[in-house]
Amino acid sequence: MAVNRFYGKILDIDLTRRSYEVKEFPEEWIAKFIGGKGLGAKILYDELKPGVDPLSPENILIFIPGPLSGTIAPTGGRWAIVTKSPHTGLYLDSQVGGHFAPKMRKTGYDIFVIRGRADKPVYLYVDDEKVEILDASFLWGKGIFETEDTLRQMYPGAEIGSIGPAGENLVTFALIGFNKYRHAGRGGAGAVMGSKNLKAVVVNGKKRLEYYDPKGLREMVRELNKIIAEHPVMKRRREIGTPMWVKMSNEGGFLPTKNFSRGVYEYADDISGERMRETIWVRNKACYACAIACGKFTHVREGEFKCNEVEGPEYETIALMGSNTETNRLDAIAYANRLCDDLGLDTITMGNVTGFAMELYERGLLKETDGLELRFGNYKAMIELIKKVAYREGIGELFSRGVRGAAEQIGQGSEKFAIHVKGLELPGVEPRGSWGMALAFATADRGGCHQRCWTPTAELNGILPRFSTEGVAKFVKEVQDERAACFSLVLCDFAPFDVSQFAKLLYLVTGVALSEEEYLKTGERIWNLTRMFNVREGISRKDDILPARIMEEPAPVGPAKGLKITKEILDKMLDEYYELRGWDKNGIPTEEKLKELGLI
């Protein structure tokens, strides 16, 4: 079948030479890697030599919507950024929401590959007619909100991605902000952008996206939006959003509390989604083409954080900046959230950094704190720490590379309290309370990440037995593959569609027809490719591990009381997992598997 190129154009920008070229990738890559995460991994793998410094001009920053990004497919606002992470030194993709994807793809370019380093601050402007690399000296130093507001005024109708001071200062967990509150959040894509002296990317495409079967697509979109409208979990997402998880996590015993020392927080009700709905909630917000509208726009109505506005806090932010630092005030969390969004810091890592710093301070392992009393619950100290980290001032410098980087400098056994996998701090699940997530974290391609496979729903619903290794490896492997494909389309984590529906959407938009089996095989291919990238950087079984606290300290309270994820438990799950994956005992994909997947 002749494949029309509904997705295929790359704009390749060299900031060093201030030049660009337009390319197409081979058609068959859509079937093999789809787009987004998968195709980004392919490009990154092919382009980067092993060992490249992520903050050097040799690293590339790939803005890579998938074939469904920016289309009318439900949740098609999602897209991906792929680069080598300065936080982990490994493969990184960040999945982004908001409204950037359609305006980007409508320029006529589906993918931006950004390489090199400008000699002074610049921003990139792309529309249907032109590609410009422009002086950004008047934007440098500004927060993301002001940068975006300024550029939005200068370019009405455009969409903007930008970095804040954290990205400019190369904080390794700096994010790229879109629509103020939507980010390429985890793993430090913002620092890569900062290292390229690239303050912002402005897109203002007005071309029409063409579809392989527009009529069929419109019909299917209607059908899928009906599924969303009637789906009970989507109703809950619309009502409470991701913070619906605060109570469930806490009751399940896996709400990270006090730097992951436990999974139960006595004040969880104070920071719950239900409380948020009653107090600071103003209105729901949806990303482009999304009928779920899980976003919650909030406004603090009284007290010291009066008038603070933010889209959020999301569950992850509440877990890490709330219970994990023992902050039981939604208004303080919302304020810290906004500050991170504006300065350009990942709230998950920043919440971990804060909890870690507080634990070290209380244990007497951290003495020089610029006068900050870093006790658990001291949200004022958290707020000051956020600012110091973004500007790498004083104690902020120490924490500007995350908990692993700080532990390396502090020594004194502090690594024991550093909650990360492969350098990426854990998100809002305390793994002793969710053994599924224990394996998911240990094996996630970008380090301690919840998006590659989410097991708590299955564990709370009895689909996976709790506190057991039974069936975990198979579940994690299959979901990772399926998600890898979904994040390549790109559609959202929350899109409640099945594999046949995802594959059909891909077909209607691009004309590339994959059976369910082929679609899942593509996901597996992508997962193996990101693993190979990491293997090339030195990753193996020794790195598929959990934080010492999780493996050595029994959970003190809650459903998981007395349990820890011992090496024995983890090994059992890893053995099964590697076998199912066709990887060797050391976690390296076998030649046979790579051949089967067409990767070698």
Place this chain on the structure above:
Amino acid sequence: MAVNRFYGKILDIDLTRRSYEVKEFPEEWIAKFIGGKGLGAKILYDELKPGVDPLSPENILIFIPGPLSGTIAPTGGRWAIVTKSPHTGLYLDSQVGGHFAPKMRKTGYDIFVIRGRADKPVYLYVDDEKVEILDASFLWGKGIFETEDTLRQMYPGAEIGSIGPAGENLVTFALIGFNKYRHAGRGGAGAVMGSKNLKAVVVNGKKRLEYYDPKGLREMVRELNKIIAEHPVMKRRREIGTPMWVKMSNEGGFLPTKNFSRGVYEYADDISGERMRETIWVRNKACYACAIACGKFTHVREGEFKCNEVEGPEYETIALMGSNTETNRLDAIAYANRLCDDLGLDTITMGNVTGFAMELYERGLLKETDGLELRFGNYKAMIELIKKVAYREGIGELFSRGVRGAAEQIGQGSEKFAIHVKGLELPGVEPRGSWGMALAFATADRGGCHQRCWTPTAELNGILPRFSTEGVAKFVKEVQDERAACFSLVLCDFAPFDVSQFAKLLYLVTGVALSEEEYLKTGERIWNLTRMFNVREGISRKDDILPARIMEEPAPVGPAKGLKITKEILDKMLDEYYELRGWDKNGIPTEEKLKELGLI
């Protein structure tokens, strides 16, 4: 000929009852009043009883794009707001640019009529599917920039009109802000909105605008954009924007200086458009569908106003907040400009108020100033005065009704230095240096306004003799009629098209065919209708007058040195003007004229 309703739907919102209804106006009104200004005047005239308090629930606020607003017609970003002015007590239309019109018309409603008063702060949201009146307590008290940024985040892709503290506090020259820097600026529409407890209007239409002859329209748009591209004055507008007038006005001797005491400013070069281009200019900005791009986005790069950003200052702001207050610093003017835009104050009136206050202070007529040293050139005092006026604090209360209102309270002959016509302060032309503008100001329907007829170009080009009454009345009358039609389409002041082109555009969009003569007759009809509105409020010849300074003090320097617009000169022009208009000696339209125009 059957007229399709390409323009005809009214959304009529009652804030008191929190209800709305959808109406259509009679088809034949398009030929009679076109839309925008003309149709707004018709609705206002029919709806309001004489003597209605503009700040009472009985006043109506009409958001009224014309048939060309929001279409692809060049400069079709323009549209109008019509209401009874709380500043003058008379008819008011404000012409607005930016990007609001298309998003408004694409909701399916061409016109919003807003009546009543909400019992607490609300904002209005309208898209293709719904009309909502929503709680705005979380927005009340905010500046326009923050209000707009917040609502833009909540409603991606939407366009927003909002008021700042000045509108909330019913300052009678409060504006409504759009795209931060584009306003319904003159005459206090923002106070009317504030009096209705309406903080903002959010529109997010996505419907397609239909055209009577889409192919013909597209062809004509190409042709007209070519005219714009090749027109030497448009090139200059693109290069320097409205501040191109600073040097020309100054050389012509009509740049308002030191509260209109003269028309020559020794530091004009320091505040010129050319200087602006070299120093604070960053980038041009265009309104929707405009290839002229006269807007100038600026950024102050150093000094005490470092990082101040604004779209502007425009010529009028430079003239009134610059030379008229003897402020010779572009950075201070840009800062004051931004402050007014955010707090929601008309810069022309605010510059007049400042110059007036400074003159009274220096003359010893103003003693209580909350410690402000209101000397000419003291831009810091101007900045403080702006804040005080917006919040009606201390001395700000005195000036919150403009120069006429302040003079009434101050007495002591201060009215002599109050530069206004019918309560609306004069814009950036000192009329002793431009006799054409003297008559234009005296007769403009909303008071001292430069947009109803602009004579300086004709005077500098020898089309009208300078310092002479010869031909002035005919010129002013004809331009007023022609502009009344243009502001009803609505297209921009700067659109360089002729009457046949305007009329053809109207035909291509609506199917309503007017000959050139009929089109101009429509303009005349509209001008007579606004006059009738004002006559009903008590306006007559006695009010078609100029400020005492202009009529009694000879210009001290410059080309107009020794000249003043005496009562004799003005009377001569008025007599001719009334005759040409078919109005009686007292400036009242005759029954014969009104019948001829089909107004009675």
